Amino acid sequence: MQQKTVRTRFAPSPTGFMHVGNLRTALYEYLIAKSLGGTFVLRIEDTDQERLVPGAVDVIYKTLEKVGLKHDEGPDIGGKFGPYIQSERKDIYKPYAEQLVREGRAYYCFCTKERLEALHEGKEGEFPGGYDRHCRDLPKEEVERLLESGVPYVIRQRMPIEGSTTFNDVVYGSITIENKELEDQILIKSDGYPTYNFANVIDDHLMHITHVVRGCEYLTSTPKYNLLYQAFGWEVPTYVHLPLIMGKNEDGSVSKLSKRHGSTGFEDLMKEGYLPQTIINYIALLGWCPKDNRELFTLPELVENFSIDGISKSPAVFDYDKLTWFNGEYIRAMSEEEFIQNAMPYFKEVFPDKEMNWKVLASILQPRITKFTQIPEMIVFLKELPDYSTDFFVNKKSKTNLENSVQMLKEALPVLEEINDWTVEVIHDALIGLAQKLEVKNGTLLWPVRIAAAGMLVTPGGAMEILAILGKEESIRRLRLGLEKLGA
């Protein structure tokens, strides 16, 4: 038998903010579709007119584009089952709800928000969702009268009172919930828009979505969806609920990732210097593990290796340390050219006009940084010699002290002055040659040179690289300055 084409959808609501939890859901939806030769759909769920954020849809497009999650159908590119923005489909939903009313599976509710609020405060927990089903069995005539007189209303789903509803989830297995736990949820709001829960079911069916993939915060409301599918006589999709990504709270506890958890928004992470491919790779592994335990994956490699049975059930804590490590791996894996291209904006931050030996700079930075944003801080010493202490010249391991530092600098200066071809290699050969001639450890010579040139105890790169980047003139100047500092 011919298998139906797999179709998944990413259905964000445009809040202007995309945190890694949303992104990860989108990623898995993409991976499930693509690994099974299916179709990935983007649908915008903007049924909450009150919380609409202008420009938020662009954030979604931009994010998906940056990480390479290309959708096959969506508002911007169209498709067979459009429109793909729920506000543009507004008229589709109500007839379905009315059909349910006619069949006795839903009903009009005229309760005011005030009444509902009072209900919540009073008899808490007496009814599922806090609603007392006041309008559930209003007489027909009464309903018609209220409808005609234009009293605002919502349409609610009539939940069964007895029995239970069982559904199957690919990750979590079979889950049963007592029907008495289910609230008579609102399907159509008083502004005429559908609720998320309703629009979701209708659209997923109309758009032939085969796999409903979402965070497991929806696990307990899934029976309501199921009942809807059954009421319409529609095929129930395959449910794939994902373990939640957790963020660390200030008190050390963890909870579902949200805006409160510092910079877990995609944009924030980018700003902090994390690469899109790093973020994708890392979050792919938050809740999924490949058969062979590999860790480094490009997006196409993820598609190739992804399988639903590798998804785990337990929540995962978002860990910046590991993210940072991944970022370092990606930076180190770059070609020299690619690295320089990425680093240039940060180079220019420190040296806006000056032409430097970018290649040498890149060579010392590439193995050392985990984020490009670290660059400016690491290279300012090249622009301006820090005010340093002569204590820096003392180092036990290289047997360097104040006295021999003076001697070494005095020996190095003329040798360096001789050099015309100011490159790492030439400087290297000259200094190593000098150390040999003086019969001292390389470190004994190189330590004071490095300190004088950099003015810092800890530097990226060694003495030769620093001299090479500094240029001959500046190098000599700094070495002489070192001598001065040492009172020589």
Place this chain on the structure above:
RNA sequence: GGCCCGGUGGUCAAGCGGUUAAGACACCGCCCUUUCACGGCGGUUUCACGAGUUCGAAUCUCGUCCGGGUCACCA
């Protein structure tokens, strides 16, 4: 609180009735070395607890505890 779902080192995790319980991040030490980093080698730290089933349990069952999710005219 009711309901639902989880629980393998600090974190991500492999494991699917018999393993010395993988691997990665982090941490520590050593090597390399002119500092730092990279790289290489090594180390510390784990099956939440209690009963059962079984010749044998991290793996199966039950209970307890702990954690999370959810209970909106939000999604």
